[in-house]
Amino acid sequence: MIRYHNAQIMPMQNGTEIIRGELWTEGDSIVYVGETPAELPAFTRETDCRGHLLMPSFKNAHTHSAMTFLRSFAEDVPLQTWLFEKVFPYEDRLTPDDVYAFDRLAMLEYLAGGTTAVFDMYFFPEASAQAFIEAGMRLVFCGSIGGTAKDVERLNDQFQTCRSMHPRISYRLGFHAEYTSDESLHREVARLAQAEHEPVYTHISETKLEHDECIARHGASPAQYLDSVGIWEYGGGGFHAVWFDEKDRQLFADKGLWFVTCPCSNAKLASGIAPLRECIAQGVPLAVGTDGAASNNALDMFREMYLATVLQKLRTNDAAAIPAADMLTAATVGSARAMGLTDCDMLAAGKQADFILIDTDAANLLPGHHIPESLVLSGDRMNVEMTVCAGEILYDHGSYPTLNAEAVLADCAARIARLTG
Amino acid sequence: MIRYHNAQIMPMQNGTEIIRGELWTEGDSIVYVGETPAELPAFTRETDCRGHLLMPSFKNAHTHSAMTFLRSFAEDVPLQTWLFEKVFPYEDRLTPDDVYAFDRLAMLEYLAGGTTAVFDMYFFPEASAQAFIEAGMRLVFCGSIGGTAKDVERLNDQFQTCRSMHPRISYRLGFHAEYTSDESLHREVARLAQAEHEPVYTHISETKLEHDECIARHGASPAQYLDSVGIWEYGGGGFHAVWFDEKDRQLFADKGLWFVTCPCSNAKLASGIAPLRECIAQGVPLAVGTDGAASNNALDMFREMYLATVLQKLRTNDAAAIPAADMLTAATVGSARAMGLTDCDMLAAGKQADFILIDTDAANLLPGHHIPESLVLSGDRMNVEMTVCAGEILYDHGSYPTLNAEAVLADCAARIARLTG
Numbered sequence: 001m002i003r004y005h006n007a008q009i010m011p012m013q014n015g016t017e018i019i020r021g022e023l024w025t026e027g028d029s030i031v032y033v034g035e036t037p038a039e040l041p042a043f044t045r046e047t048d049c050r051g052h053l054l055m056p057s058f059k060n061a062h063t064h065s066a067m068t069f070l071r072s073f074a075e076d077v078p079l080q081t082w083l084f085e086k087v088f089p090y091e092d093r094l095t096p097d098d099v100y101a102f103d104r105l106a107m108l109e110y111l112a113g114g115t116t117a118v119f120d121m122y123f124f125p126e127a128s129a130q131a132f133i134e135a136g137m138r139l140v141f142c143g144s145i146g147g148t149a150k151d152v153e154r155l156n157d158q159f160q161t162c163r164s165m166h167p168r169i170s171y172r173l174g175f176h177a178e179y180t181s182d183e184s185l186h187r188e189v190a191r192l193a194q195a196e197h198e199p200v201y202t203h204i205s206e207t208k209l210e211h212d213e214c215i216a217r218h219g220a221s222p223a224q225y226l227d228s229v230g231i232w233e234y235g236g237g238g239f240h241a242v243w244f245d246e247k248d249r250q251l252f253a254d255k256g257l258w259f260v261t262c263p264c265s266n267a268k269l270a271s272g273i274a275p276l277r278e279c280i281a282q283g284v285p286l287a288v289g290t291d292g293a294a295s296n297n298a299l300d301m302f303r304e305m306y307l308a309t310v311l312q313k314l315r316t317n318d319a320a321a322i323p324a325a326d327m328l329t330a331a332t333v334g335s336a337r338a339m340g341l342t343d344c345d346m347l348a349a350g351k352q353a354d355f356i357l358i359d360t361d362a363a364n365l366l367p368g369h370h371i372p373e374s375l376v377l378s379g380d381r382m383n384v385e386m387t388v389c390a391g392e393i394l395y396d397h398g399s400y401p402t403l404n405a406e407a408v409l410a411d412c413a414a415r416i417a418r419l420t421g
Numbered sequence: 422m423i424r425y426h427n428a429q430i431m432p433m434q435n436g437t438e439i440i441r442g443e444l445w446t447e448g449d450s451i452v453y454v455g456e457t458p459a460e461l462p463a464f465t466r467e468t469d470c471r472g473h474l475l476m477p478s479f480k481n482a483h484t485h486s487a488m489t490f491l492r493s494f495a496e497d498v499p500l501q502t503w504l505f506e507k508v509f510p511y512e513d514r515l516t517p518d519d520v521y522a523f524d525r526l527a528m529l530e531y532l533a534g535g536t537t538a539v540f541d542m543y544f545f546p547e548a549s550a551q552a553f554i555e556a557g558m559r560l561v562f563c564g565s566i567g568g569t570a571k572d573v574e575r576l577n578d579q580f581q582t583c584r585s586m587h588p589r590i591s592y593r594l595g596f597h598a599e600y601t602s603d604e605s606l607h608r609e610v611a612r613l614a615q616a617e618h619e620p621v622y623t624h625i626s627e628t629k630l631e632h633d634e635c636i637a638r639h640g641a642s643p644a645q646y647l648d649s650v651g652i653w654e655y656g657g658g659g660f661h662a663v664w665f666d667e668k669d670r671q672l673f674a675d676k677g678l679w680f681v682t683c684p685c686s687n688a689k690l691a692s693g694i695a696p697l698r699e700c701i702a703q704g705v706p707l708a709v710g711t712d713g714a715a716s717n718n719a720l721d722m723f724r725e726m727y728l729a730t731v732l733q734k735l736r737t738n739d740a741a742a743i744p745a746a747d748m749l750t751a752a753t754v755g756s757a758r759a760m761g762l763t764d765c766d767m768l769a770a771g772k773q774a775d776f777i778l779i780d781t782d783a784a785n786l787l788p789g790h791h792i793p794e795s796l797v798l799s800g801d802r803m804n805v806e807m808t809v810c811a812g813e814i815l816y817d818h819g820s821y822p823t824l825n826a827e828a829v830l831a832d833c834a835a836r837i838a839r840l841t842g
Contacts, residue, residue, distance in 0.1 A: 006624045068784075068787070068788075069788060071787070071788060071790070071795065071799060072788075072789075072790045072791045072794040072795045072798060072799070073788075073790045073791075075744075075745060075791065075798065077741060079741075082740075105784055105787060106784075109784040109785050112784070112803070113493060159757040199697075264731070266729050267731035267732070267734060267735050268734060268740065269734070269740050270734040270735055270737070270738050270739055270740040270742070272735070273735065292801070296798075296799070297794075297795070297798040297799035298785055298799040298801070299785070300785070300799075300801070303724075303727075306724075307728075307731075310685070310688035310689050310728075311688070311735075313688060313689060313690070313691040314688050314691055314693070314732075316691070316692065317691050318691055319498075319503075319690050319691040320498060321687065321691070323496075324496060362527055363489075363527075363529035363530040363533070363826075363830075363832060364530050364719055364720070364721070366489070366492070366526060366830065366833065367489075367490060367492060367493075367494075367833065367834070367841075368493075369492070369493045369494045369700035369841070370493045370494075370496065372716070373493040373496045373718075374492065374493045376494060377493060377496065377689070377717075377718040377719075378493070378714070378717070378718035378719040379722075380719070380721070380801070380802060380803070381803055382533070382802055382803035384803070389449065405784075409782060409787065412787065412788065413788070415504075416788045420788075420790070
């Protein structure tokens with residue numbers, strides 16, 4: 001049993017309430033969270049948290065991890081040029097080994113920023129799974145097929161292969177987007193989801209163009225149309241959802257579908273600002289993702305929380321728009337649940353031991369008048385001291401016990417030279 | 422003579438061009454920047470930069486440093502409530518010693534983020550000067566009087582006291598804002614500035630309300646009105662300037678007045694998005710500031726550059742809006758010149774040795790396809806390895822040679838308990 005004591009703890013069971021006390025882990029699980037008891041059991045290791053904050057780790061609910069190789073490769077060019085000239089031709093050259101390598105580059109950033117799990121859409125899920133298993137992180141792979149009904153066979157193959165691959169690896173049904181597939185695919189995905197009792201995820205209403213074209217094509221918004229073919233009988237969600245209208249939001253609220261907001265990507269690509277204040281008012285379940293490093297360009301959940309918050313203030317012309325605590329909850333508890341990681345969402349006995357230690361004595365978080373507000377409005381990755389996933393320390397004051405950072409960087413450099421040189 | 426070798430160097434003399442080589446300092450100055458010569462002189466100290474990046478430090482061109490004590494004290498409340506109930510009553514209790522202490526808290530954050538100079542508007546400039554002199558940073562104090570003509574006497578007193586106080590401390594004439602002072606003050610400031618051949622700075626057009634009320638009062642925008650009374654015969658600039666129209670921008674371009682943008686503060690307070698793309702097109706000189714920690718809430722020039730860039734993309738609905746390099750230049754060279762620090766703007770022999778070392782091997786900056794874009798779009802304070810001001814190392818891989826961080830934090834905690842408890 002391992003002990004983390006002398007801590008402030010934000011279990012996120014009770015909003016963002018903070019208690020003083022300690023947390024014990026055994027294997028991959030939390031076995032105790034609370035005040036220091038009068039009698040202590042024997043521990044194999046003890047960490048003095050020096051009064052700093054233990055809280056649930058971040059879960060990144062939308063990403064394309066291996067796109068790290070294209071970060072800042074082509075900036076300030078229009079979206080179509082970027083995609084067709086600067087992304088797709090280079091992605092075509094990728095091998096499974098490349099994806100493994102670039103996932104590892106992404107993990108250096110995830111772990112330093114307190115993220116222990118990602119909801120990833122990319123090529124070669126088995127190569128990704130290997131990278132995440134070795135590093136000790138969690139990976140929830142999301143299907144991203146496009147095309148027609150016949151492509152759903154590939155989705156099902158991946159699903160059957162990866163769904164029970166490893167305790168920290170799972171798979172969710174998904175397809176790329178309404179506009180990159182036809183109705184036969186949507187109906188076939190719905191059929192598979194209903195047969196398997198599984199939720200379904202997709203990019204949705206990211207740009208106004210795509211949203212409007214769906215209305216022209218189907219006489220309904222992407223959310224309404226996909227619901228009409230039965231995609232979401234067992235839940236799921238949508239990534240981006242910038243252009244959701246009131247009816248779309250109500251559908252997501254009524255069905256408990258996850259609205260996965262990606263504010264940095266939507267800003268960088270000038271897609272727009274998602275209606276998060278209205279989502280909160282209508283009771284839409286919120287999660288947060290970074291999208292890939294080519295369209296963000298950081299993999300930083302602090303920045304997502306911050307940007308989501310201030311963009312709502314600008315969009316609604318109201319400095320009081322959306323409390324910081326709502327974004328903190330969305331980026332931790334919300335994202336975990338959106339990905340199906342319901343045992344990694346909060347700090348409590350019986351839950352998985354996925355948490356971070358935050359240096360609340362850092363100058364940018366002081367004074368600690370209101371810690372959730374400080375974390376969202378002035379918090380920074382540099383405040384993450386330790387990242388723990390399934391009970392294992394994966395990041396500790398700048399070092400990575402499960403990843404050889406120098407080897408990762410050297411391997412990636414050689415591959416990037418080959419791919420983009 | 423001190424040597425920093427094996428570096429990439431972005432001198433910012435030639436846009437954001439990067440060279441390989443080394444930089445030498447002697448006392449407070451740079452004496453050499455360039456390739457490694459065949460014969461080397463003797464050095465008293467040598468730093469191997471391990472291929473990382475030397476670039477000019479950031480200069481924060483608008484701040485209220487000691488407001489650190491009110492960070493996250495009251496969030497998500499309307500602006501007027503915040504100012505009149507949560508800021509002014511607490512500022513009234515401040516002593517010079519408090520300002521000294523809270524400036525030191527701000528400096529821990531400035532230095533860790535690569536900022537070596539600030540353009541500060543607050544109470545008790547002599548207490549601030551003492552804090553900055555001891556820590557080795559630069560302080561350019563900006564007058565912030567309000568009221569009527571008689572208040573200008575106080576401004577002149579401060580100006581005469583502080584203008585030549587110390588090689589790293591200077592003073593610029595300024596007043597709080599058009600809407601917190603009357604025409605007699607504006608005319609008296611103009612007279613003083615013309616007598617002293619000095620530039621003048623002020624908060625300007627931060628909110629739409631304030632901008633429109635000036636038009637109703639004077640029949641002209643704040644910029645046009647202040648120009649008409651002769652404020653800017655010797656240059657100067659304005660902070661925020663969110664609501665500048667084409668004519669205001671042209672005035673600033675024609676007179677070489679500094680447009681000091683504060684995107685994070687303008688976002689948090691829902692003031693709006695400044696028209697930076699139009700400024701660049703019209704040739705307006707750009708600088709960047711954080712504003713105070715109560716309205717930002719970080720003192721982080723990386724975040725300012727990032728937010729300025731992505732907000733232009735959102736505002737103009739154009740993913741190609743404003744190149745990253747323009748914001749990098751504004752936050753370093755531009756801010757330095759806006760503050761009158763023309764000898765701290767770039768890396769060249771004869772300039773002041775104000776620079777930072779950036780870990781370009783950090784995962785969030787890789788791959789280094791385009792370094793200026795990486796710094797702006799995914800850069801982070803955690804990438805700052807070393808901060809040097811006037812030749813002296815003030816931050817070095819987490820440690821502060823001139824500041825006792827623990828003592829600063831303990832001192833501030835006691836004062837904050839007294840002031841806000």
